[in-house]
Amino acid sequence: MITTSSAKNAFNKFKGKAEKAVHRSLDQHVKLAVTGLSGSGKTAFITALVKHLTSQATDKNLPFFDVMQQQRHIATKIVPQQALTIPTFDYPKALSALLPLEGQPHWPASTERINTLRLAIKYRSNAGLRGHFAPQSTLYLDIIDYPGEWLLDLPMLEQSYQQWSEQQYALLQCSPRVEKSQPFLTALSELDLTAPVDENALSAIATHYQTLLVSLKQDTKLAMLQPGRMLMPGELQGAPLLLFFPVAQANDKVVAGSNLAHLQKRFYAYVKEVVKPFYTQHFRNFDRQIVLVDVLSALNEGPETLQEQGDVIKQLLVHFNYGETGFLKRLFKPNIDKLLFAANKSDHISSAHHKDLALLLDSLVHEQSNHLKFDGVKIETMAMSSIMATMPKQVVEQGKTLNCIYGKPLSESQWLTYLPPQPPMRMLNKDEWPSHGFEFLSFAPMPSPDKQLKHIRLDHVMQYLLGDKLT
Numbered sequence: 433m434i435t436t437s438s439a440k441n442a443f444n445k446f447k448g449k450a451e452k453a454v455h456r457s458l459d460q461h462v463k464l465a466v467t468g469l470s471g472s473g474k475t476a477f478i479t480a481l482v483k484h485l486t487s488q489a490t491d492k493n494l495p496f497f498d499v500m501q502q503q504r505h506i507a508t509k510i511v512p513q514q515a516l517t518i519p520t521f522d523y524p525k526a527l528s529a530l531l532p533l534e535g536q537p538h539w540p541a542s543t544e545r546i547n548t549l550r551l552a553i554k555y556r557s558n559a560g561l562r563g564h565f566a567p568q569s570t571l572y573l574d575i576i577d578y579p580g581e582w583l584l585d586l587p588m589l590e591q592s593y594q595q596w597s598e599q600q601y602a603l604l605q606c607s608p609r610v611e612k613s614q615p616f617l618t619a620l621s622e623l624d625l626t627a628p629v630d631e632n633a634l635s636a637i638a639t640h641y642q643t644l645l646v647s648l649k650q651d652t653k654l655a656m657l658q659p660g661r662m663l664m665p666g667e668l669q670g671a672p673l674l675l676f677f678p679v680a681q682a683n684d685k686v687v688a689g690s691n692l693a694h695l696q697k698r699f700y701a702y703v704k705e706v707v708k709p710f711y712t713q714h715f716r717n718f719d720r721q722i723v724l725v726d727v728l729s730a731l732n733e734g735p736e737t738l739q740e741q742g743d744v745i746k747q748l749l750v751h752f753n754y755g756e757t758g759f760l761k762r763l764f765k766p767n768i769d770k771l772l773f774a775a776n777k778s779d780h781i782s783s784a785h786h787k788d789l790a791l792l793l794d795s796l797v798h799e800q801s802n803h804l805k806f807d808g809v810k811i812e813t814m815a816m817s818s819i820m821a822t823m824p825k826q827v828v829e830q831g832k833t834l835n836c837i838y839g840k841p842l843s844e845s846q847w848l849t850y851l852p853p854q855p856p857m858r859m860l861n862k863d864e865w866p867s868h869g870f871e872f873l874s875f876a877p878m879p880s881p882d883k884q885l886k887h888i889r890l891d892h893v894m895q896y897l898l899g900d901k902l903t
């Protein structure tokens with residue numbers, strides 16, 4: 433008897449140790465990067481993701497997220513982050529904007545820098561060795577929010593100042609940029625590139641260029657605007673390495689100490705000190721990437737902006753397709769194995785048209801990705817809404833049922849029932865564009881007496897990005 437029980441004890445001890453050991457080795461880490469141009473919904477997405485995982489984690493709320501549906505999720509909480517040099521995503525502040533204790537909800541203020549947050553997701557594994565030895569596992573999820581504008585600087589790594597300059601200068605000659613570029617082009621025409629450097633003149637023209645980029649961003653929602661940090665310089669505002677711009681002829685012989693020599697020097701310093709460190713310190717360490725795309729705003733702006741969204745996606749895909757590009761492969765060796773393009777804010781259209789929105793984004797992505805060979809990178813597109821700011825409402829008019837939405841537009845003081853246009857299912861060219869254009873309204877977040885957020889297909893997004901890590 434004694435032998436048996438001590439053997440049992442020994443076995444239990446062993447099992448406890450083994451469990452701990454297996455447990456430790458099963459704890460996983462995933463770095464999920466969230467990007468998109470400013471205003472695409474990164475802050476709202478992260479806030480919703482954290483809220484649903486930490487306090488609304490049920491199979492009813494997230495039915496397409498397997499770990500929820502199979503009732504294996506135990507608890508998720510925010511834990512201290514490991515990266516000590518990146519500011520923490522201010523979740524409490526963002527949440528209190530959306531779910532205030534009193535007063536009307538509003539969208540959280542936008543942030544323009546990289547930030548991060550770590551979640552510990554505790555769950556039961558569903559089968560095999562893990563199920564036997566480790567009743568519980570923990571997935572440490574690092575969420576990294578960074579401006580998509582930074583990603584768009586990537587091609588600069590492979591360009592000379594002359595190449596970059598020619599490309600950007602040519603863009604400024606075309607509509608819709610040309611309408612706004614005159615003040616910059618006039619100031620530039622007065623600069624003698626071969627003259628000895630005049631720091632004040634360079635600063636003044638750089639200010640014109642920055643004003644131009646900022647107004648293009650605001651008024652046309654164009655995406656291809658470089659250098660990205662000029663749009664949101666933060667602590668780099670005024671730093672000489674940001675004070676450069678494209679010129680008409682960068683190929684003249686560069687005279688040492690001239691204006692041109694200085695512009696060239698600043699361009700290379702920007703690439704070395706700003707662009708490169710982002711990729712080596714952050715980008716290449718990401719495991720999963722979601723790119724939020726505000727397709728509806730692009731449709732509001734017109735065919736040029738939508739076309740440029742497509743071009744930007746094409747450019748991004750080339751760089752995720754690291755298997756093909758030798759130079760980038762050597763430099764970055766990115767880890768990303770799953771990439772999701774999400775058409776966000778689908779609550780701005782009626783649910784009958786969500787599919788069209790998904791198809792449109794899919795056409796932008798796949799048109800480009802078909803001819804690229806992807807080495808172990810999975811790509812998916814979805815239409816979703818991190819935070820539902822409208823409610824579906826059916827209205828019968830002259831015997832016809834209209835799928836409307838109900839909410840409070842940001843531009844109005846009244847709540848209204850509104851019939852949004854149907855988005856096209858594919859890219860339209862200028863001739864196909866409806867003469868009256870598109871007008872999708874933006875809505876304020878809805879008050880929520882039970883302090884719960886609502887989403888559209890956030891569970892599908894979670895399943896795609898994290899499902900395989902929670903089995």
Ligand SMILES: Nc1nc2c(ncn2[C@@H]2O[C@H](COP(=O)(O)OP(=O)(O)O)[C@@H](O)[C@H]2O)c(=O)[nH]1
Nearest residue numbers: 470471472473474475476539777817818819821
């Ligand atoms: N209806 C709706 N609007 C959204 C959603 N996410 C973002 N928005 C809108 O987009 C704006 C910008 O979102 P934000 O998360 O700050 O974008 P960021 O600059 O990428 O972080 C918000 O102020 C909202 O007006 C969403 O899920 N649904």
Ligand SMILES: [Mg+2]
Nearest residue numbers: 474475542543
């Ligand atoms: Mg933000």
